[in-house]
Amino acid sequence: xxxxxxxxxxxxxxxDMASSPEAVRNAALAAIAEKLEQExxxxxxxxxxxxxxxxxAGVAQxxxxxxxxxxxxxxxxxxxxxxxxxxxxPLGKVTLARELADGLSLYRTTCPIGVIGVIFExxxxxxxxxxxxxxxxxxxxxxxxxxxTANTNRxxxxxIRDAAVQAGLPEKCLLQxxxxxxxxxxxxxxxxxxxxxxxxxxxxxxxxxxxxxxxxMGHADGICHIYVDEVYDAVxxxxxxxxxxxxxPAACNAVETILVKRDLAADFLPxxxxxxxxxxxxxxxxxxxxxxxxxxxxxxxxxxxxSREYLDLAVSVKLVEDVKEAVGHxxxxxxxxxDSILTKxxxxxxxxxxxxxxxxxxxxxxxxxxxxxxxxxxxEVGISTGKIHARGPVGLEGLVTYKYKLFGHGxxxxxxxxxxxSFTHKDL
Numbered sequence: 001x002x003x004x005x006x007x008x009x010x011x012x013x014x015x016d017m018a019s020s021p022e023a024v025r026n027a028a029l030a031a032i033a034e035k036l037e038q039e040x041x042x043x044x045x046x047x048x049x050x051x052x053x054x055x056x057a058g059v060a061q062x063x064x065x066x067x068x069x070x071x072x073x074x075x076x077x078x079x080x081x082x083x084x085x086x087x088x089x090p091l092g093k094v095t096l097a098r099e100l101a102d103g104l105s106l107y108r109t110t111c112p113i114g115v116i117g118v119i120f121e122x123x124x125x126x127x128x129x130x131x132x133x134x135x136x137x138x139x140x141x142x143x144x145x146x147x148x149t150a151n152t153n154r155x156x157x158x159x160i161r162d163a164a165v166q167a168g169l170p171e172k173c174l175l176q177x178x179x180x181x182x183x184x185x186x187x188x189x190x191x192x193x194x195x196x197x198x199x200x201x202x203x204x205x206x207x208x209x210x211x212x213x214x215x216x217m218g219h220a221d222g223i224c225h226i227y228v229d230e231v232y233d234a235v236x237x238x239x240x241x242x243x244x245x246x247x248x249p250a251a252c253n254a255v256e257t258i259l260v261k262r263d264l265a266a267d268f269l270p271x272x273x274x275x276x277x278x279x280x281x282x283x284x285x286x287x288x289x290x291x292x293x294x295x296x297x298x299x300x301x302x303x304x305x306x307s308r309e310y311l312d313l314a315v316s317v318k319l320v321e322d323v324k325e326a327v328g329h330x331x332x333x334x335x336x337x338x339d340s341i342l343t344k345x346x347x348x349x350x351x352x353x354x355x356x357x358x359x360x361x362x363x364x365x366x367x368x369x370x371x372x373x374x375x376x377x378x379x380e381v382g383i384s385t386g387k388i389h390a391r392g393p394v395g396l397e398g399l400v401t402y403k404y405k406l407f408g409h410g411x412x413x414x415x416x417x418x419x420x421x422s423f424t425h426k427d428l
Contacts, residue, residue: 003185004192006175010140011115011192013172018112018138020169022089028135028167033081035163036128039155040074046151047124054148062250062312066122067149069156076373077128084136084378090396091138097428100406101421105428107405112138114194116399117186118381119208121146121200127156129372129379130197131174135164136378137399142186142193144177146200154178187212197394199382202309217394219385221335222252223309224367227259227326227352229343231268237342238275244340244366246279250311252383253338253360253370257306257316259326260289265319269293276315285317306333323348327355334358336385338370338392359385359392 036043047069054064096108116139120126127145134141145153157176165171177186186193190213198208198218209216226244228237244255260268269289273296276283284299298317306316306329320326323341330339338360341352353361360370370393372380377395384390390398415421 003177003182004189006172007115007142007186007189007192010142010172010175013170014112014114014140016170017140017173018091018114020138022091024168025089025135025138026085028164028169029081029085029132031163031167032128032132032135032160033078035159036074036078036156039159040071043069043074043152043155043159044071046155047149049151050124050149059148063122063148066250067124067152069124069149069152073125077125077132077379080129080373080379081132083373083376084132084396087136087378087396090136090400095402099424099426099428101411101416101423103409104411105407107407108402109405110400110402113399113401115140115142115192116195116197116381117142117144117189117193117214118197119144119183119186119199120382121204122148124149124152124156126199127153128160130381131157131160131164133379133381133396133399135169135173137396139399140170140173140175142175142177144183144186147180150178184211187214190214197382217384217386217390217398218382219252219335219337221309221385222254222311222337222383223256223307223333223335224253224337224370225257225259225326225330225334225339226255226367227261227320227323227330227339227341228264228268228272229261229323229326229341229348229352230345231264232342232344234268234271238271240340240342240364240366241272242275242279242281244368245276245281245315246313247366247368249313251368252309253367254311255315255340255367256308256310257318257333259318259320259329261326262319262321265289265292269317270296272317273298280313282314283317284314286319288319289317309335323352324355327352331355331357337383338362338367340365340367359383 093110094107098106100106118130161174193214196214196216198205202221269292273293284301286301290298336358339356339358340362349363372393372395375393380393380395382394384394
């Protein structure tokens, strides 16, 4: 069968997946974790082949790091699965209970979205995170990983699907797309696929958005900022800034621009430049910043050159007058992902967190905390910078929607239109 026929079969299986008991879904997750451990040598061998191919092809080191699936990554995904199992069932939650009239009761309950297509680049651990989140939330999933990790993804998918089906989930609960041509075929399945979640570069996500009628959830950029409003503890603040840039430079939640209050520049900029240099980070800055720290040998940025997502050991630095100018800069140049303020001034922090239009706004901590696992979601299918349905790290709650269930006893609207009956609208 082709992709369209496979997805059509999955659409028919979606109601069975949606109605699967929580115990079966949790058992499937436990089986997946167990089988990943049992088959780890096969996974690692496949990943070594992918890494060797990437090195031969001259793939950038920052990308090669994301391709790696080793013991550490295995333990991470297993921890994520264990956390998912412990989380309460996201399905069947009653979020509204209302008596419309005597004997006529309305309930709003959570339910799966249905069939979700997730297209992701590079990271093979995303295969595990996404598939297990979809299983826990009762969704069927079409998974398309990047060609750079084709061997690893193939083995991981086989392990996950077999364990899930053996635990009692529908045969068509998961589907893997491997060929690049299948992406365009998947994008045309607007009657079968309820939601697409792309994870990858700006150009990749933009391509998905521009070539499908299927609703798309995700983000194209990760231009995150940290604004230094006050030096309350230079050592602590520099640790935050270095962590946000270097802990995982290729991540979408790594800081790309540091804004510093102009009053602090003379004392703080030399410390910032030294800390970044020691951490191996290239600093690019405006002429104003470069002139204040000439010995730092920083790259020169134009005053409006702040739309860069480096995804590498490089960062932009600019001076601003105050928190209001910082907010204006972030809202104009940022990608509405995650932005942080370093200050002990609670009024300034409150203003920043209220006014910055991003999915995550932080005070006195690294932007790298923007992550589904760190939020206690078990994992995430991605980060959404949109404002409809889901925002920020998308875990279980972002993968469910709701339906209204109305229970009556021969009720008709005509009785209410004629005035024979009246609505009570009483919350139950």
